[in-house]
Amino acid sequence: MGSSDVFSIILALLGTIGVIVLTYYGSRWYIERFIKRPGSLSGEHHMKVIERLIVGKNGSIIIVDIQGVQYLVGVTEHNIQILSQLDEPIPYQKKQELSKESFLSMVKSFSQKEKQNE
Secondary structure, three states: OOHHHHHHHHHHHHHHHHHHHHHHHHHHHHHHHHHOOOOOOOOOOOEEEEEEEEOOOOOEEEEEEEOOEEEEEEEOOOOEEEEEEOOOOOOOOOHHHOOHHHHHHHHHHHHHHHHHHO
């Protein structure tokens, strides 16, 4: 094994490591640029789901914030319907901080308003 063989092996190894590092940083750049950008694929720029309550096998009730206005929305397998626009917006909380009691109280107050309107 001559010195030129060792040199070519080291050069091939460095080239392979360089390709791996470039692929890693290129992937990170692509994800940050095109996927995590607000309003691109995630849709988190104008609309946020505040809370969700599953009420059946194929149905749920969610509170959605669309540019500062919050709506109570019913969602089924075949239908999405705005049930009400909330008079008093509830603050957006991270998923770890969500409380079922606050959401249930909103649903109860909505059902009481509907009973009064009948």
